[in-house]
Amino acid sequence: MNAKNITRRVRNIRTDLSSRGIDALVLTRPANVTYVTGFFGEDSWAVVTGRAVYLLTDSRYTEQAQKECPLARIVQRKDPIAEAGGKLLGKRKLAKTIAVEKSISLGEYDTLRKNMNVPLKAVDGLVETQRSVKDAQETAAIRSAAAIAATAFQRAVRHIRPGMTESELAGILDLEMRRQGAKVGFETIVAFGPNASRPHHQPSPRKLASRDTILIDFGAKYNGYCCDITRSFAFGRPTAAYRQAYEVVEEAQAAAIRAAKAGAKLVDVDAAARNAIRESGLPVYGHGTGHGFGLEIHEIPFLKEGAKGELQAGQIITIEPGIYLPGRLGVRIEDDLLITESGPEILTDRCPRGPALA
Amino acid sequence: MNAKNITRRVRNIRTDLSSRGIDALVLTRPANVTYVTGFFGEDSWAVVTGRAVYLLTDSRYTEQAQKECPLARIVQRKDPIAEAGGKLLGKRKLAKTIAVEKSISLGEYDTLRKNMNVPLKAVDGLVETQRSVKDAQETAAIRSAAAIAATAFQRAVRHIRPGMTESELAGILDLEMRRQGAKVGFETIVAFGPNASRPHHQPSPRKLASRDTILIDFGAKYNGYCCDITRSFAFGRPTAAYRQAYEVVEEAQAAAIRAAKAGAKLVDVDAAARNAIRESGLPVYGHGTGHGFGLEIHEIPFLKEGAKGELQAGQIITIEPGIYLPGRLGVRIEDDLLITESGPEILTDRCPRGPALA
Numbered sequence: 001m002n003a004k005n006i007t008r009r010v011r012n013i014r015t016d017l018s019s020r021g022i023d024a025l026v027l028t029r030p031a032n033v034t035y036v037t038g039f040f041g042e043d044s045w046a047v048v049t050g051r052a053v054y055l056l057t058d059s060r061y062t063e064q065a066q067k068e069c070p071l072a073r074i075v076q077r078k079d080p081i082a083e084a085g086g087k088l089l090g091k092r093k094l095a096k097t098i099a100v101e102k103s104i105s106l107g108e109y110d111t112l113r114k115n116m117n118v119p120l121k122a123v124d125g126l127v128e129t130q131r132s133v134k135d136a137q138e139t140a141a142i143r144s145a146a147a148i149a150a151t152a153f154q155r156a157v158r159h160i161r162p163g164m165t166e167s168e169l170a171g172i173l174d175l176e177m178r179r180q181g182a183k184v185g186f187e188t189i190v191a192f193g194p195n196a197s198r199p200h201h202q203p204s205p206r207k208l209a210s211r212d213t214i215l216i217d218f219g220a221k222y223n224g225y226c227c228d229i230t231r232s233f234a235f236g237r238p239t240a241a242y243r244q245a246y247e248v249v250e251e252a253q254a255a256a257i258r259a260a261k262a263g264a265k266l267v268d269v270d271a272a273a274r275n276a277i278r279e280s281g282l283p284v285y286g287h288g289t290g291h292g293f294g295l296e297i298h299e300i301p302f303l304k305e306g307a308k309g310e311l312q313a314g315q316i317i318t319i320e321p322g323i324y325l326p327g328r329l330g331v332r333i334e335d336d337l338l339i340t341e342s343g344p345e346i347l348t349d350r351c352p353r354g355p356a357l358a
Numbered sequence: 359m360n361a362k363n364i365t366r367r368v369r370n371i372r373t374d375l376s377s378r379g380i381d382a383l384v385l386t387r388p389a390n391v392t393y394v395t396g397f398f399g400e401d402s403w404a405v406v407t408g409r410a411v412y413l414l415t416d417s418r419y420t421e422q423a424q425k426e427c428p429l430a431r432i433v434q435r436k437d438p439i440a441e442a443g444g445k446l447l448g449k450r451k452l453a454k455t456i457a458v459e460k461s462i463s464l465g466e467y468d469t470l471r472k473n474m475n476v477p478l479k480a481v482d483g484l485v486e487t488q489r490s491v492k493d494a495q496e497t498a499a500i501r502s503a504a505a506i507a508a509t510a511f512q513r514a515v516r517h518i519r520p521g522m523t524e525s526e527l528a529g530i531l532d533l534e535m536r537r538q539g540a541k542v543g544f545e546t547i548v549a550f551g552p553n554a555s556r557p558h559h560q561p562s563p564r565k566l567a568s569r570d571t572i573l574i575d576f577g578a579k580y581n582g583y584c585c586d587i588t589r590s591f592a593f594g595r596p597t598a599a600y601r602q603a604y605e606v607v608e609e610a611q612a613a614a615i616r617a618a619k620a621g622a623k624l625v626d627v628d629a630a631a632r633n634a635i636r637e638s639g640l641p642v643y644g645h646g647t648g649h650g651f652g653l654e655i656h657e658i659p660f661l662k663e664g665a666k667g668e669l670q671a672g673q674i675i676t677i678e679p680g681i682y683l684p685g686r687l688g689v690r691i692e693d694d695l696l697i698t699e700s701g702p703e704i705l706t707d708r709c710p711r712g713p714a715l716a
Contacts, residue, residue: 041558059644060558063684106467106480107460122464171536175529181563183525183545200399200418205539286417326421 001038001224002137003070009036010071012130013048017099022121024049024095026085026112028104031295032127037072039065040224045085046072049094056085082108086115099123125300132292132300133314139338141225142294142316143347145182146336149220149227150350152176157357160235162210166190166203169216177220185219185226186297196232196330199287199322211236215330219297226297227347228318230334233354245282245323245331246355252276252321253333256289256303260319260337260344266307273321274305282323285332290318293336315339316347359396360495361428367394368429370488371406375457380479382407382453384443384470386462389653390485395430397423398582403443404430407452414443440466444473457481483658490650490658491672497696499583500652500674501705503540504694507578507585508708510534515715518593520568524548524561527574535578543577543584544655554590554688557645557680569594573688577655584655585705586676588692591712603640603681603689604713610634610679611691614647614661618677618695618702624665631679632663640681643690648676651694673697674705 013036017025027033027046036053037046041061047054055072057065065074077084089098089112099121100112113120134142156173170188177184191201192208196215208214217230232249234242256273270289277284288304292315301309301317311317317339322332333353337344371394375383385391385404394411395404399419405412413430415423423432435442447456447470457479458470471478492500514531528546535542549559550566554573566572575588590607592600614631628647635642646662650673659667659675669675675697680690691711695702 063556064558100464102465102468103463105461106458106464107482109464110460110480122468124465165537165539167536167539167541168533171529171533175526175533178525178529178561179523181523181525183560187541198421200422202541203536 448474
């Protein structure tokens with residue numbers, strides 16, 4: 001990761017910390033560790049002080065850390081991580097007021113505290129808030145992920161034939177993303193027919209009928225950054241009911257996309273899609289209308305009823321309304337948007353859309 | 359999951375809790391929630407009291423929970439989970455002394471505590487210890503996962519050809535597991551040539567040469583249970599150095615397998631493999647010699663230097679020594695063993711072995 005971007009991120013964190021009267025922050029959430037160090041390995045913590053950024057890792061990752069982290073001081077631990085973290089902070093007296101992320105486990109928090117003599121505060125969302133606005137390098141990675149996903153989708157749908165299972169189609173799509181040098185961003189959802197009415201359906205041995213419907217929710221990960229796309233379409237001629245549901249979801253998504261400008265309230269963007277579905281008389285989906293993503297697949301901001309705050313330029317979000325009729329059908333359409341001052345830019349428009357695939 | 363097995367698990371937990379003077383246990387770790395309820399969804403907690411087992415979930419999963427959980431009382435929440443958990447425990451006065459798993463996040467622990475008026479203890483490893491010994495249903499699922507993985511491996515290696523990337527081979531192997539109705543148990547590692555010297559290498563666009571070596575670490579997940587296999591082999595004729603390293607690892611693995619009997623000390627099984635490598639004069643691997651697995655890919659027991667305890671009949675573990683020569687080669691061989699009173703049964707012997715593939 002670009003050293004200049006990392007320097008800026010660390011500077012922003014220090015500013016935030018000093019406004020809270022904190023001298024050092026222990027980062028334990030993997031995506032936050034990556035964000036402030038560039039390190040993509042596991043089982044490692046970062047410590048941001050006023051003078052340095054430490055990466056606390058072990059011998060498995062030392063070589064990788066030296067390559068990936070241009071700026072961090074790499075501390076190789078032998079002890080369990082919370083014990084090593086406590087010793088680093090306690091013995092070296094790096095700071096007087098130290099904070100740790102609330103996502104730390106209770107067990108590790110206790111160990112960390114016992115191994116240092118400095119009071120320990122807990123903070124939440126400090127790095128996540130900054131992460132929600134993407135820089136040029138992050139946006140480029142997400143664009144690449146979206147392009148790879150679109151190509152993989154186009155190649156995978158050519159393999160669709162009656163009798164194949166949901167699991168098999170998911171595997172083919174994943175393979176097509178990997179063939180392009182990407183990773184699979186999250187567990188691909190493929191749902192045939194009424195299975196699509198469960199938003200969290202997992203691919204099963206259910207076989208595709210000769211006239212059927214398909215929902216695919218998937219994303220590639222490239223240079224550490226995901227994308228997140230859902231496509232719904234009929235295999236064979238869509239029924240009138242499917243076509244109607246599809247059109248309503250399409251309109252709902254278009255309404256939310258129109259509303260997704262920098263400064264728009266999150267609740268208003270959510271309501272734009274939700275109201276379009278409500279007006280159709282079809283049931284309104286129980287999940288949110290969209291969410292940020294990047295290093296993780298779900299990030300700030302969350303567009304849902306009761307959400308506080310506004311969209312900011314530079315945020316990248318999904319818009320994904322759906323209609324779910326249990327036992328009958330499910331339609332969800334999800335695209336990725338870069339929020340700019342002048343309106344949204346759709347990053348996933350190269351991925352073909354339903355209701356029928358050419 | 360079998361109601362009889364779940365009843366036995368809950369009874370064991372209650373016995374353990376009452377010996378510690380605890381009336382109720384809040385389970386937050388997903389695999390532990392699955393273990394005591396049968397539920398495979400996300401974002402849900404279980405509460406075990408003397409009279410009942412509660413599954414705290416949300417509307418997305420209510421239908422799934424009703425199918426999967428024959429015995430649990432399903433509580434549908436609208437509030438964030440820790441708030442809902444606190445209310446369930448506090449308002450209903452389900453118990454006087456309540457414990458929560460130490461793996462809970464600090465933030466959720468604080469919220470849980472604030473929403474109930476009962477003191478909260480923290481416990482560790484209570485369910486994990488029981489999970490390490492598999493029942494017949496669990497063992498059968500792992501056998502199926504191992505059989506699927508072996509078949510997938512045999513099919514995938516037929517696709518190997520010069521110029522293909524590590525990522526592509528990983529994708530093909532994953533697809534072959536999914537074609538058989540299994541999931542991918544964990545992110546498949548494929549490492550060509552010297553990349554195999556990094557035990558945590560991630561599949562890359564590195565292309566296979568016409569004379570090269572391959573390490574594959576992978577596993578299928580079937581009915582919720584994983585397996586974990588590593589194979590190392592040459593593509594084309596192996597070099598003398600590769601063949602020598604392979605033979606040493608093979609001997610080290612055989613030594614550990616011979617030692618892996620019920621009642622054997624974990625450190626002794628670890629040492630059996632480690633000493634065989636040390637005697638060869640080649641460098642000794644930095645990771646453990648093996649680990650349990652099941653619902654999760656890494657479970658108790660961990661076979662490593664300094665480990666305490668003994669193997670027990672019914673445990674299922676990996677044995678996976680390796681030799682890593684940075685910049686030159688990496689060889690690891692990993693098989694899965696069921697520990698019995700009379701010695702280990704190898705569950706992964708249908709998966710072909712190196713040093714060259716027929």
